[in-house]
Amino acid sequence: MQIGMLGGTFDPVHLGHLRSAVEVREALGLDRLHMIPAPQPPLRDTPQVSPEQRFELLRLGISDTPSIVADDRELRREGRSYSVHTLIELRQMYGNSASLVMIIGFDAFLKLTKWHNVKQIFSLAHLVVIDRPGYNVPWPDALRELVGDREVDSADELKQCPNGKVLMLALPSMMAISATYIRERLKEGRSVRYLLPEAVEDAILRHGFYHSDE
Numbered sequence: 455m456q457i458g459m460l461g462g463t464f465d466p467v468h469l470g471h472l473r474s475a476v477e478v479r480e481a482l483g484l485d486r487l488h489m490i491p492a493p494q495p496p497l498r499d500t501p502q503v504s505p506e507q508r509f510e511l512l513r514l515g516i517s518d519t520p521s522i523v524a525d526d527r528e529l530r531r532e533g534r535s536y537s538v539h540t541l542i543e544l545r546q547m548y549g550n551s552a553s554l555v556m557i558i559g560f561d562a563f564l565k566l567t568k569w570h571n572v573k574q575i576f577s578l579a580h581l582v583v584i585d586r587p588g589y590n591v592p593w594p595d596a597l598r599e600l601v602g603d604r605e606v607d608s609a610d611e612l613k614q615c616p617n618g619k620v621l622m623l624a625l626p627s628m629m630a631i632s633a634t635y636i637r638e639r640l641k642e643g644r645s646v647r648y649l650l651p652e653a654v655e656d657a658i659l660r661h662g663f664y665h666s667d668e
């Protein structure tokens with residue numbers, strides 16, 4: 455069995471996240487992909503839109519996409535949303551023989567050396583890094599050292615052991631969409647149509663999320 459985890463602030467979830475989730479699940483042949491909102495993302499300010507509201511937007515966005523689930527497990531934990539704790543829970547849930555894959559975009563990968571107990575992450579899961587437009591930069595030395603000889607060339611190699619490998623993955627449809635761009639446009643009262651699922655856009659406009667108070 456092969457299980458994926460795609461964590462995020464999802465403030466809000468957008469088509470860059472969702473299309474990546476569909477393509478990465480297909481590319482790796484994942485049996486299930488958990489999309490997990492972080493209530494208190496460790497390396498940034500806690501968003502104004504609450505964890506429950508961001509989870510609800512994610513749930514609306516995923517709708518009934520096969521094998522992709524909105525997972526609220528981090529909402530049930532106190533404190534900073536450290537991925538290592540989430541991976542421990544998923545490992546307990548799926549057992550030691552499942553191949554567990556943590557998926558992050560290249561922008562998040564560039565900060566990986568700052569993550570909590572990052573070496574333990576490799577004892578729990580593989581890491582798959584997906585390309586993100588605008589982030590074609592060289593790896594810092596500390597990151598190269600952390601990855602060491604864990605890098606593999608193909609998705610098949612992730613199936614041969616439960617954890618510890620790193621795969622850099624270019625997906626066919628990279629999207630230059632970010633939540634920052636969406637928040638900025640909403641603040642300016644501009645259209646966000648086709649950047650996120652219609653149901654998510656409708657809910658954001660109905661609740662008045664991200665609009666300017668001035």
Ligand SMILES: Nc1ncnc2c1ncn2[C@@H]1O[C@H](COP(=O)(O)OP(=O)(O)OP(=O)(O)O)[C@@H](O)[C@H]1O
Nearest residue numbers: 461462463464470474558559562629631632633634
């Ligand atoms: N357009 C995209 N293509 C590929 N990966 C993405 C894309 N947008 C976000 N990701 C990845 O999804 C994960 C969660 O992203 P996050 O919720 O922080 O969204 P974001 O758009 O980067 O948000 P923000 O603009 O607020 O920083 C991260 O690993 C990030 O790298």
Ligand SMILES: O=C(O)c1ccc[n+]([C@@H]2O[C@H](COP(=O)([O-])O)[C@@H](O)[C@H]2O)c1
Nearest residue numbers: 461462463492495496535536537569570
């Ligand atoms: O565990 C950590 O130390 C850690 C540090 C930074 C980010 N993360 C996780 O990485 C995911 C993407 O984070 P972000 O800030 O890019 O939205 C999200 O699930 C975070 O909880 C985790």
